[in-house]
Structure formats: C-alpha cells, structure tokens
Amino acid sequence: MRAPSSELPIAIEGVSLRNRDVTIIDDISLVVTSGPPTIVIGPNGSGKSTLIRLGMGLVAPTSGRVSWGGRANGGERCAMVFQRPVMLRRTAAANVAFALRPGERNHRARVAALLKQVGLADLADRPARLMSGGEQQRLALARALARDPEVLFLDEPTASLDPASTKAVEDIVQTIAAAGVKIVMATHDLGQARRLAGDVVLLMRGRVVERTAANAFFAQPATPEAAAFLRGDLII
Amino acid sequence: MRAPSSELPIAIEGVSLRNRDVTIIDDISLVVTSGPPTIVIGPNGSGKSTLIRLGMGLVAPTSGRVSWGGRANGGERCAMVFQRPVMLRRTAAANVAFALRPGERNHRARVAALLKQVGLADLADRPARLMSGGEQQRLALARALARDPEVLFLDEPTASLDPASTKAVEDIVQTIAAAGVKIVMATHDLGQARRLAGDVVLLMRGRVVERTAANAFFAQPATPEAAAFLRGDLII
Amino acid sequence: QDQSIVVASTTSTQDSGLFGHILPLFKQKTGIDVKVISQGTGQALDTGRRGDADVVFVHAKAQEEKFVAEGFGVARHPVMYNDFILVGPKSNPAGIKGSRDIAAALKTIRDKQVPFVSRGDKSGTHSAELNLWKLANIDIARDKGTWYREIGQGMGAALNTASSMNGYVLSDRGTWISFKNPGDLEIAVEGDKRLFNQYGIILVNPARHPHVKKELGQKFIDWVLSPEGQKAIADYKINGQQLFFPNASAQGA
C-alpha cells in the first residue's frame, strides 16, 4: 500500500549546518525531483554525507528548511544506505526482515529474494556483524530496498565492493531507477558517476559548486574547481 | 630506537580459520618477505581482511601457525589500517599522538607532520568521531604511520577517499615502500593494484588462488578464476 | 588524652531519651564524652565481652550476673527501675483494660487468640515477657499460633507493629511514654509488681581487656550511682511523667 502523498520534490532551501565554529553545510539550496539518479560528488569532507542526512531528515539544519513533497515532516518513504552501515545484532536475514514493513505478506520469500538480489543468498543465517565489509554494505542495500522506498539515498554504496559486485549494484540502481525510484547517491568513483548520473551535484567545502545534467558536467564542467576535481588534482 | 629483531619474513603456514561450520580461511600457506608491496585482491568475503588480521596476530588460527621473523609471538613492529577504522573518542591530533611510541621526542611536531602528510592539518582539533568517512580513513593511516612500522597492513585504505586523496595515499605508499617498509594491502581497485603491486595474492573462498609477481599476474593470469576476476565477472 | 568512653546500652534507654538528658550533665561536671551505642541486650553484652565498650548498661539481671561471673565485668550495680506495661488497643478486644493482674490478662489473650506482638529478640524485655507467660502457666512455645507474632526487633518497632496490627505488646514504660506513634494503643495493664524492670550498670573488666578506660568508666558509674546522678535520672520527665526510678541503694535490685 503506497502512502498517498509523495516525498518528492525534496526541497532544500537556504540550508546551513554548523557545529560550534565549524560550518559543515554552507547555505545550500537544492531541489530533488523525480527522474534519473542524482549523483553527489566532491572531495572528502565536502559535506556529501551530511547533505544526504539532511535530505533524509536525520539532522535538522541550523538555518534554512528542508521539505518533502511540500511537508516539513516527511521522508517516511525515503530509505538510505549509510557510508558505514550499522548492522543489528542478528543474522543477515533478520536484518532484512527487520526493515520490512510490519504486516508485509510473504515475509520469508521477500527476505530470500532481497538477499538473492544483493548476492547474499548463501549467508542468510550468518550473524550480520561477523560479515565482511563488502557483505555488510550489500546487506545494508538489501535492507534499504526492503523498505520499498520512493526515494533511495546511497552514500558511497560500492566503496567496499569488489568489481563484479559493484557492477551488480549499479545494475540494481539502474533497474530500480527505471522503475521510478528516485536515487540520490554519493560516490568517489567518477566512472560510476558517469555511468549512472542523470544530473550531478558537485560539493566543495559545504557549498554546491556546480549542479548540471550529467552529459554537460562530464563533457564541459562549468567551473575551474569542477574541472580540477575531474582531473583528480588535489584541491583541499 | 629500532628493535633488533625483524618482523620479516611473516610466515603463514598451513593456516585455517573456522568459526563453527564456516571456514573463513582454508589452509593457506604464504610467506611475506621484504620488497615491494604485496597486494591482496579477491571478491567480497574471500578472506582478505581475515588474512591481514592473521598477519597482524589479531586472531589465532584454528590450525596451522603464523610466525614473525621466526618468532611465534611477534608483530610488535607491524601496524595496520582497518577496513573500518575505529576512532578513539578524542581529537584527530590526540588520536595520532596516542599511536606515537611513548617517550617519543618532538611529540607535537611529529603529530603535525603526520596530519599534514595525510592532508588533515586543518582538522587537528576536530573530534575524530565527527569526521567524515574519508577523513577518518586518512586519520587511521596517519595513526599507523605514527608507529613507524616495519610492516604496514592496509585494508582497502582508499575505499572512501576522493580521487585526489587516493592519489596522495598511493604516493605515500610508494614513498614508504621505497624507504624499506613492507606494505601488505587489500584493495578492490584493480588499477591501484596494478600501480602499486610488487606481487599479487588472489584470494577466493578463503584459499590462495594465485600468487605471482604483479607484471605476470596482470599480463597473463595463470588460472581461469584470476582471468574472470580481472574481467570483473561475477564469480561468487 | 581522649576524654571519652563507650557505653553499650539497650534501645529502650536510648529511644526513651534518657541519655539525651543525663549525659550533658555528666559532661558538664567531668568533661568526659560518653559515646552510647544502643543495641539489643544480647548484642550490648556481646560488645562488652569483646572489649569494644567500657561500660555496659542494660536490663537483664540474670544475663548481667552471668556476664560478671564469667569475668567480663567487674561488678554489677543496680541503677534504676521502671516498669513494664501491657499495651493494647483502645477497643479492648481482650476485655482486660484496667486489670492489675498480668498473668490473668495474658491468659485471656491466649484464650481469645487476640493478636500479640513479641519482641522475639532475646532482649531484656523479651526475657521478661517469656517469664510472664511462665508465671501465667502458659507454655508459649506450644501455644503460639498466628495470633502470636515474634518480630525480632526493638521496642519501638514492636510498638509500631502492634499499633498497625491492633495487637497487644509488652513494653517498658519509658519507651511507651516517649513513643510518638501510639495510634489506637493505650495502656491495658499496669501496676502489677511482677512487671518490675531493673537496670544495672557494669564496668567491663580491665583484667580481661587492658585497654578499657577504667578510671573514666568508673567515674561514669560512680556518678550514675551518686545522689547527683540518681537525681538526674529522677528528673527526666516527658509530659510531666517520670520515666525511671533510681534505686542504686536498694538491696538485691
């Protein structure tokens, strides 16, 4: 059963986030609408994870506002894979089952299907906290998919994955994006960004430096910072 | 002051590691000697992290034995960057200072130099646990370097780094390797493996599938599994 | 030099407030601090036996004489007496109000199985109670039922318990007069001379425990037994009622 109200557009309006003297997010305005994946790139510490957490409603901005489909309290149908996912102290299968909507039918079949989708079918009964880094990251993806989200935030979801798994996850992303799920994804893999992006957001020092359609961005970055970043120059 | 006895060679002899019915490492024999970096590659869950933990002496094998320079209790001069580094509840600088040998001279200067080396000079006073994923990973590297190790184990140390930082870390690795530090590094980035490797260990399902000099490995993998892995085919 | 002695005494003397009245007078005269430990009678004698007190001040004549006979005390001196009273509910469930015959009253209580609270702690008061049952020709060990509650606590707790159970309890008059939670209780039986309660004072034997402060302790005993000390005891009153009756000079007390 779908909730009647959509989470989109997610509107981030004049948002800043400060912790004492550190400005983490510096007056960002950004609207996320339905469509192909939005890819967030930028150097370490530029604020990608923080921006995603703001978009999920996990932190409240120090100033500015965030809204989901026009509502100040939304994000019910958003899901997320964290950069460092935390596994509950249970088996892989139980972690996925935990994320399913309560009362969902075919509980066990769905858990099995989700584990299979991320290539963990054989590890269903393994305590999640004992799993390898890459296994945990994939389990976190299965958990997020279990929530059947309208918007899916992915924070470097393939950072610990082997090449084949990375490819598999990219396929999943493309499939669900085609099925209408809005993807917002941070990554350091520029090849991956190129392969998946509908549009690109480049963050630096907590600010949006550039936001353009993917083709335009990779063909001809508008700012010198973007060009330098794409070249892989040290810019921090 | 250097300890008189060397940690090398690290000899892993007929080592298996099992947890109840799961075989994590399956009868591996491997000798790590001084020389250019040894790169460990393999799919998620193949046992890379576990192998490194065995080499650090963090886990005892279920069968077989591990020795450092011939001693069963060694590894004093080994250091490590974990796949998911844990930050102490202190500032970045204090985390590095913690890892310095007690009684080290020029304490503060060394901390500053190490932070600068990993590009965190500006964040010295930030509580380490609030730092971004990539920042934490670089801080963990600084902490490992602070121990001035003879052998340095790196478990996917650039997984969360932006392209420029990845390049910087690769440079550090090459510099210290040239200075005589033995590097053992797990990575999923095959380009990186190519750039850094002296020799390559390919793990699958807890076994060593191939161990060869880097040139040979990338030019002509000896096994079909290695070839498939290099192509990025799903093989789990 | 440390001008203080330790006196092991019973809860009844402490709870009645007697020490609060006489000790300042003694201190004023001699400069000696008296540290009172109030314990059950058995425990107080045990404290003396171990040499942890200099003076023992209790009310259980037989046990006191045994204490001296075994060489733990120098000599036992009678100090004062008060009397026991039988306290019970105003509603007079046993119909014994105003009686002066404690044995008959106890018999009635036993026959009607009216709640009765016993200290049950081997204290002086408890020993006196057991004696009274014997005088009434009752084998309480055999006859006790749910009506007979042995609570193993001090006098105050026994009164508190009787007050909330609406039962009878044997109390010393001093504690009763100073007791602040009488509830529906009042005196049911008093004035029987079998309800006599004698206090004695003993110096712990320095031959047994050389560290005992025998001079200071003896000074305290001498003062308590002196006309001045005896007057101080007689002067202690609550609501105009005298609690203790000095009788240091009485023979055989």
Add this chain to the structure above:
Amino acid sequence: MPDSASALSLVLGGDPTLYAIVRLSLIISLSAALLAAILGFPLGAYLALARFPGRAFLTVLVSAFMGLPPVVVGLAVYLMLSRSGPLGFLNLLFTPPAMIAAQTLLVLPIVVALTRQTVEDLWIEYRDELTAMRVGPLRRVVTLLWDARFSLVTAFLAGFGRAAAEVGTVMIVGGNIEGFTRTMTTAIALETSKGDLPLAMGLGLVLIVIVVVVNALAWSARRVGEVRAG
C-alpha cells in the same frame, strides 16, 4: 530459629526453618527484581531514547533514586498500607506481597538508571539507522532492549543484589514475623541484635552463597544466549 550458636551445624544441617526463610528470601527478592526489570527495562530504554522537556531532570532524579534509603521507602510503603493509610483496606501490611512491592520500588530506579545508560550507549550506534528505517518509538525500545540484552543482565543482577541484601524495607513492611515474613536479612539483623554474631555471620554466608548461585545461573543463561547468537 534455633538459638544455638552452632551456626555451622544449622547452616549445613538443612534445618527446615532455615529452608523456609531461604525460600521466602529468594521468592521476595527474585520477584522484586523481576518486577523491577519488567517495568524498568522499557522505562530505562524510553528515558534513553525519548526527547521531552524535563528529560534531563528526570534522568538525574532516577539516578539519584538509586540512593533511596530503604528505611524511607519502607516507611513510605508502611504509611500507605497501614490501617490508617490510604491502602489500609487491602490488609497487606506485614505480608510478603507488601515486601515485594516495597522492594520493587527500591530496586526500580537502579534498573531504570542502569538500563538507561546501557541503552543510551547502544542508541548512539543505532540512532541513525533506526531513524532512517523510520522505526517507531515502541519498536525502538524493543529493538534496543533486545540487542542490549546481554549487557542488561548486569542491570538485572544489580537490582537483584540490592533486593537480596537489603534489610530496611523488608523489616519495616514485613515486620520480621517468625515463620511468616522473616527473611535471611532480617534474621541476620535479629541474630546480630541478640549478640549471636557467629550465627549471624553463618546466615550471612548462606545468603551470599545463594546470591552467588543466582548470579551463576544468570551468567550461564547469558553465556548460552551469546553462543547461540554467534
């Protein structure tokens, strides 16, 4: 309670009076600790998770109430249950249920405060994930309690220890009535006031052995659970 000083023979001899007292002590302190756990685990977890005005104050209060004097708790319950008190009609004074109730009150803040701390430490780790999964308040409490269950054994045992050891509330509310509300601790206090210190110490050792056995059982259960959970 026999009045002999032969504590050892009494303790070892399986005296039926002693057995009854041990039984009552165990029933009362285990019941109180269990009740306090049933109430205190969710309350402690709620206090760790919820954000409401006055939460800091409540946290301090609960932590302070770990220092509730048993005698005061006993008196408060006593005044409630006494004939002239508001609950006097229940006729519960000087009965085991009253003792259980009073001890539950005494132990509850301990369980709540320790649970709060344990759950809060885990919550720091779980907060983002559970919030991102939009897990509701009730389910958060359940999830955190379940995942912290092995650490919470210590909170339970702290509560049980307090209940088993304390004498103030059971003495006042129970009255130390022989054969009815006399527990190990009140018996020990009684023997002490009789001056029979060897017997008191002997009973004390019996009590300690009992508490050790309960703790060993709880730890074994925890161990089994941990092994099964992997």
Add this chain to the structure above:
Amino acid sequence: MPDSASALSLVLGGDPTLYAIVRLSLIISLSAALLAAILGFPLGAYLALARFPGRAFLTVLVSAFMGLPPVVVGLAVYLMLSRSGPLGFLNLLFTPPAMIAAQTLLVLPIVVALTRQTVEDLWIEYRDELTAMRVGPLRRVVTLLWDARFSLVTAFLAGFGRAAAEVGTVMIVGGNIEGFTRTMTTAIALETSKGDLPLAMGLGLVLIVIVVVVNALAWSARRVGEVRAG
C-alpha cells in the same frame, strides 16, 4: 536530635545538629564512593580486558557481591576492628574512618561490576585497534576508562547511592553515636524506632534532596565534559 515532631521546622530551620549529621553522612558516603571508584574503575576495566583462568568465576563473584548484605559486611568489619579482632589495636571501631572502610567494601563490587560491563561493551569496539597498536595492558585500562568516562558516571552514582542510602554497615561499625558517628540513615532508623515517623520521613526527604543535589552536580560535570569533548 531534638525530639519534636515538627519535622518540617527542623528540616527547614538549619538546625546545627542536623547540619552536622548531614555533613558526616556526605563525607562518609562520598569518601566511600570515591575510594570505591578509585579502586573499582581500574579493577573493573582489568576484569573486562584480561583473560586469565578463573576470570568467568571472578566475574560472577563480583556481580554476586553487588548483593553483599550490609549487615554482613558491617559484621565482618566489626569483627576485624573489634578489640578482640586482629585489627583491634588500630582502635578504629565506632569511628568515621571505620565506617568509610566498611562502606567502601560494600560499594566496591557495585562499581567493579558496572565498570566491567561498561568497559567490556567499549572494548568490543576498541579491541582490534588497540591490539594492532600494541597498547599494553596498563594503557588499555587507562584508555578505556578515559573514553568511557561519561558512561562511568552512572557506575559512580550507583555506588554513591548505595553508600548514601544504606544503614546496616554504618550502624554496626559506627554505632550510631550521637554527635560522633550518627548519620542520616542511622538517625532515620532511630527516629523510626522511637515511633516518630514524621520526623523519620522528614529526615528521609532531606537525605533524598542531598542525594539529588550530588547527582545533579555529577550530571552537570558530565554535561560540561561532554560539551567540551565535542
């Protein structure tokens, strides 16, 4: 202690006797809790970290000793310090130092057991890093205690609460001597046995207020520390 029933006026009126008793109570329970923390934090951390034969047994024992009956601890210390006991020559019986020592013994297992649990939970997170850094046993203990310091406030407060509230050990070892070893809890017990329940309750409330104040101070200190640590 004035014997009037006007508990309120006594409590509010800043009675000097009351003040002295409050002061002694605070000194004794704070000293005991501090001593127990100084000894118990490292012991608890050691117990969490070290692996040695009998560790499981010791863990159970410490956890069980949270249930040491105060009267038994009091008696044990009493028998040690008694003139006829091995430490009688110290002449400490019925003095505040003896009360502090006895309470420290009582509270120590609580602090050790709770510290053990807290440090063990943190150790699970830190184990690999600290082992990889070849941090020696002593430094591990220091590091874990330091990094768990905010959570350990609860362990300290649990110990303080027990010390402030208990009456058994201070009564037996201190003797409840007026103006010398009378504490809040022994005064409450005395007033209860005198039947002056309102005064006993009033003193109880004073004690609770004091404990709340100490807790509020500890929590504020913790809060300040947390903010400074970021």
